[in-house]
Amino acid sequence: xxxxxxxxxxxxxxxxxLRDGLVHLLQxxxxxxxxxxxxxxxxxxxxxxxxxxxxxxxxxxxxxxxDEGLQAALTARRAVPGLPVLVLxxxxxxxxxxxxxxxxxxxxxxxxxxxxxxxxxFVDAVRRVAAGGTAMDPEVIAKLLASTAxxxxxGALTPREREVLELMAEGRSNAAISxxxxxxxxxxxxxxxxxxxxxxxxxxxxxNRRVLAVLTYLNAARG
Amino acid sequence: MKTYAVAVGRALTLGVMxxxxxxxxxxxxxxVVLAFGLGLVFLFPPLAQAMRCRTGQVRxxxxxxxxxxxxAPYLPEPLPVRPQPDGWYRHDRQLYKTGRWPDWNxxxxxxxxxxxxxxxxxxxxxxxxxxxFLLLPLALAGCAVLAAGSQDSSxxxxxxxxxxxxxxxxxxxxxxxxxxxxxxxxxxxAESVLSGQVQRLDQARLATVDSQASxxxxxxxxLHDGAQARLVAIGMTLGAVEELMDKDPAAAKALxxxxxxxxxxxxxxxxxxxxxxxxPVLAERGLGDAVRALAMDSSLKVAVTVELDTRxxxxxxxxxxxxxxxxxTNAARHGGAERVWIDISGHGHALRVVVTDDxxxxxxxxxxxxxxxxxxxxxxxxxxLAVNSPQGGPTTVTFDLPYALAEKYPAVKPPLPRGKMIIVxxxxxLGWLPLFPQGMVAAIMKIIDIEHRSWFLALYLPGPxxxxxxxxxxxxxxxxxxxxxxxxxxHARRIRLAEVAPARLWLGR
Numbered sequence: 144x145x146x147x148x149x150x151x152x153x154x155x156x157x158x159x160x161l162r163d164g165l166v167h168l169l170q171x172x173x174x175x176x177x178x179x180x181x182x183x184x185x186x187x188x189x190x191x192x193x194x195x196x197x198x199x200x201x202x203x204x205x206x207x208x209x210d211e212g213l214q215a216a217l218t219a220r221r222a223v224p225g226l227p228v229l230v231l232x233x234x235x236x237x238x239x240x241x242x243x244x245x246x247x248x249x250x251x252x253x254x255x256x257x258x259x260x261x262x263x264x265f266v267d268a269v270r271r272v273a274a275g276g277t278a279m280d281p282e283v284i285a286k287l288l289a290s291t292a293x294x295x296x297x298g299a300l301t302p303r304e305r306e307v308l309e310l311m312a313e314g315r316s317n318a319a320i321s322x323x324x325x326x327x328x329x330x331x332x333x334x335x336x337x338x339x340x341x342x343x344x345x346x347x348x349x350x351n352r353r354v355l356a357v358l359t360y361l362n363a364a365r366g
Numbered sequence: 367m368k369t370y371a372v373a374v375g376r377a378l379t380l381g382v383m384x385x386x387x388x389x390x391x392x393x394x395x396x397x398v399v400l401a402f403g404l405g406l407v408f409l410f411p412p413l414a415q416a417m418r419c420r421t422g423q424v425r426x427x428x429x430x431x432x433x434x435x436x437x438a439p440y441l442p443e444p445l446p447v448r449p450q451p452d453g454w455y456r457h458d459r460q461l462y463k464t465g466r467w468p469d470w471n472x473x474x475x476x477x478x479x480x481x482x483x484x485x486x487x488x489x490x491x492x493x494x495x496x497x498x499f500l501l502l503p504l505a506l507a508g509c510a511v512l513a514a515g516s517q518d519s520s521x522x523x524x525x526x527x528x529x530x531x532x533x534x535x536x537x538x539x540x541x542x543x544x545x546x547x548x549x550x551x552x553x554x555x556a557e558s559v560l561s562g563q564v565q566r567l568d569q570a571r572l573a574t575v576d577s578q579a580s581x582x583x584x585x586x587x588x589l590h591d592g593a594q595a596r597l598v599a600i601g602m603t604l605g606a607v608e609e610l611m612d613k614d615p616a617a618a619k620a621l622x623x624x625x626x627x628x629x630x631x632x633x634x635x636x637x638x639x640x641x642x643x644x645x646p647v648l649a650e651r652g653l654g655d656a657v658r659a660l661a662m663d664s665s666l667k668v669a670v671t672v673e674l675d676t677r678x679x680x681x682x683x684x685x686x687x688x689x690x691x692x693x694x695t696n697a698a699r700h701g702g703a704e705r706v707w708i709d710i711s712g713h714g715h716a717l718r719v720v721v722t723d724d725x726x727x728x729x730x731x732x733x734x735x736x737x738x739x740x741x742x743x744x745x746x747x748x749x750x751l752a753v754n755s756p757q758g759g760p761t762t763v764t765f766d767l768p769y770a771l772a773e774k775y776p777a778v779k780p781p782l783p784r785g786k787m788i789i790v791x792x793x794x795x796l797g798w799l800p801l802f803p804q805g806m807v808a809a810i811m812k813i814i815d816i817e818h819r820s821w822f823l824a825l826y827l828p829g830p831x832x833x834x835x836x837x838x839x840x841x842x843x844x845x846x847x848x849x850x851x852x853x854x855x856x857h858a859r860r861i862r863l864a865e866v867a868p869a870r871l872w873l874g875r
Contacts, residue, residue: 237662
């Protein structure tokens with residue numbers, strides 16, 4: 144999907160400065176910004192009419208300044224299953240993460256706005272989502288793990304495996320994880336296999352299915 | 367039969383107690399004369415307290431025996447005076463070395479200034495008379511028995527039986543009358559209910575303003591020490607970068623990375639701060655989802671059920687949210703709970719939240735400052751907190767916010783009762799009859815002395831009674847109109863009072 148043609152992207156953000164910044168950032172990284180809108184209804188129209196390769200959406204948008212952007216993204220994804228959407232927010236909530244992941248078709252990102260500061264990682268996340276992958280904010284994963292910390296099988300993981308699990312839940316591939324943790328890719332593969340055995344999950348190499356499995360597991364664990 | 371026996375027994379007890387009040391009345395009269403006449407003011411408070419003891423007992427018996435509960439009508443007891451910063455105690459414009467005199471003065475004002483004290487006094491004064499009425503049938507029966515004993519006549523047993531039966535039959539009604547009499551004098555007046563409510567609102571407002579102020583101070587401190595300081599640091603770093611840019615690009619780059627980190631930290635701090643002021647999920651999704659999000663972040667297993675079809679006002683939502691949050695923290699920290707059930711539902715105008723956990727129990731609002739804080743938070747919205755936490759658990763905390771949903775469901779005004787409706791109808795429909803033809807027109811006829819009596823009833827009467835009947839007719843007509851006008855007004859006023867008065871009386875707390 145990401146290749147010679149630059150991916151078409153829709154941006155929804157109500158603050159002019161940030162919207163402008165996002166447009167420049169993505170253009171500089173070889174994205175084609177087909178629309179930059181500032182309200183929920185506009186966003187929904189743009190998503191359905193333009194069918195972008197990826198959308199970068201702020202949760203809180205006019206006119207109601209509640210979760211307008213999130214609702215527009217969810218509506219659009221009901222109409223176009225698997226439409227890649229990266230949701231940005233000033234705060235992250237497990238509740239919203241679950242709603243975004245609920246349809247199970249992947250191509251979802253949910254990040255804190257602060258992550259935009261690190262252009263490289265942010266653009267990487269946008270690319271991952273555009274390619275049908277997942278990008279979950281480390282904070283969501285941390286909250287999820289914190290609230291399931293007392294659960295038995297998770298306690299059995301080694302610290303290293305826990306780190307791998309966190310990165311895996313964020314939606315990173317084995318290659319990315321190995322880069323991050325300064326491990327060889329085969330070592331990461333061993334760790335993931337260990338995790339999947341300990342948590343009694345069906346192993347999978349597909350990053351997206353892996354995220355879903357892990358997140359579903361974590362959700363189920365809290366009962 | 368048994369109910370009658372019980373009624374007679376109760377009438378006897380209450381009657382004797384009421385008769386015995388003669389002693390108290392005498393003491394009170396002497397006490398009041400001494401206190402106000404001779405200035406022995408220190409006699410008054412104990413006497414008033416004794417009187418309250420007696421009326422308190424009657425109120426209790428009224429509820430237990432006669433089925434009509436009477437709430438205590440007294441104003442809240444004054445709190446002990448606190449010393450000023452300089453260590454002196456102040457009352458009005460006087461300073462005292464110890465708190466004794468100001469306390470005494472406050473008590474004195476509390477007792478003398480309360481209308482309920484004087485209504486108690488009136489009740490006590492008339493109590494022996496009520497006792498006579500209560501004992502009347504029994505006394506009659508007793509007399510009959512005595513008479514039967516002394517005079518051996520064949521007619522007497524009949525009369526005796528009749529008197530006893532009548533006395534027996536009348537007693538429950540007498541008791542009912544007594545209960546209403548007590549209600550009339552010993553219950554709080556509309557005025558005292560309102561003044562109690564005002565006092566309570568005043569306290570609630572003080573507490574609210576107080577907690578708001580301390581909250582603002584906390585926010586100010588957090589901003590000052592956190593985000594603000596970091597922004598200053600970022601600004602300074604950027605200044606340094608500006609200078610270094612040309613000379614040492616590498617160092618400038620390192621500084622830029624540092625300031626980006628600082629801005630991240632500032633954002634994190636701001637986010638936490640915002641969460642403590644008004645959580646974004648609450649603003650975006652309302653109470654139900656905000657509590658669900660809270661439950662997800664909690665390390666406990668929390669089940670949330672929400673039955674709400676409208677969103678309460680934002681301040682109420684926020685109070686409910688933070689109360690629930692505090693309860694969750696309590697359950698985890700003090701109760702050692704593993705599972706928590708949160709139930710949020712609407713009951714008419716009220717929002718009810720029930721939080722149950724399987725912890726070790728033993729939570730006590732009197733000791734736990736957390737529960738106190740919740741109580742204060744809820745008090746601003748007339749909220750009521752109930753805690754049931756036996757040792758060993760489970761703990762159930764329930765709170766009601768009585769008017770949380772009031773605006774969403776407008777109140778249904780109860781219509782005028784049928785009896786009052788008839789009065790209004792009769793007043794407007796027939797008031798003219800006594801007022802004009804039988805009253806005023808008859809009066810004119812009488813004045814100009816027309817022989818023809820036609821259908822003016824008054825003119826058929828003997829001469830001296832004609833004028834009184836005409837005047838009576840005019841008065842009757844006027845009062846019928848007055849009644850037709852006043853009855854609906856009175857009804858509306860009572861509804862308004864019922865609306866402003868709290869569901870639970872706060873007097874005497």
